[in-house]
Amino acid sequence: AQSVTQPDIHITVSEGASLELRCNYSYGATPYLFWYVQSPGQGLQLLLKYFSGDTLVQGIKGFEAEFKRSQSSFNLRKPSVHWSDAAEYFCAVGPLSGNTPLVFGKGTRLSVIA
Amino acid sequence: DGGITQSPKYLFRKEGQNVTLSCEQNLNHDAMYWYRQDPGQGLRLIYYSQIVNDFQKGDIAEGYSVSREKKESFPLTVTSAQKNPTAFYLCASSPRDRGQETQYFGPGTRLLVL
Numbered sequence: 001a002q003s004v005t006q007p008d009i010h011i012t013v014s015e016g017a018s019l020e021l022r023c024n025y026s027y028g029a030t031p032y033l034f035w036y037v038q039s040p041g042q043g044l045q046l047l048l049k050y051f052s053g054d055t056l057v058q059g060i061k062g063f064e065a066e067f068k069r070s071q072s073s074f075n076l077r078k079p080s081v082h083w084s085d086a087a088e089y090f091c092a093v094g095p096l097s098g099n100t101p102l103v104f105g106k107g108t109r110l111s112v113i114a
Numbered sequence: 115d116g117g118i119t120q121s122p123k124y125l126f127r128k129e130g131q132n133v134t135l136s137c138e139q140n141l142n143h144d145a146m147y148w149y150r151q152d153p154g155q156g157l158r159l160i161y162y163s164q165i166v167n168d169f170q171k172g173d174i175a176e177g178y179s180v181s182r183e184k185k186e187s188f189p190l191t192v193t194s195a196q197k198n199p200t201a202f203y204l205c206a207s208s209p210r211d212r213g214q215e216t217q218y219f220g221p222g223t224r225l226l227v228l
Contacts, residue, residue, distance in 0.1 A: 041202075044204065044206075095215050101159050101172065104156050106154070106156035
């Protein structure tokens, strides 16, 4: 069965520092991979997605992610974090076939300090 | 302005009461989903529907029911059989087209038990 692991429950970074959030997946075929961000009390917003092609994917808000098949990873990065990036981040994998639900990791909460 | 709307934003349930959460989308998406979110547990799938008049149970369907009579609407009923309904509920939808299977989320409904 497919699964997603986000090893870090909570990360704290200083404003202006670089960020990397880890995501590892287990999937039987070429996956579709997603990163979402959630601010407190809000829905999830899509940051970026990988379906095929270039393994380095650019997203909104200055985020990027790299698909590494050999490591079954899809880590999210940002070169310089802003205080407004404080939120919860979810990695997801899927679908097995058209419109089957995504499988989500448990999320990583990002705190940003001055 | 296309999107997914969920209402109400906050909902209160009394013991033994059924309550219905609304989810409407005007994105012309075929598939719709309901997730439950509890702190530290990520998103758990309750029900999903790939097409009108059809739906499938997710991982935690007990105590919940849904209907899909119209493409744009996928209401979720939390029944009295759901003993711990306090949570944040998220609705999502996705298009059917191959290579477009991205889930988009509504703003959520927070359900509280009185």
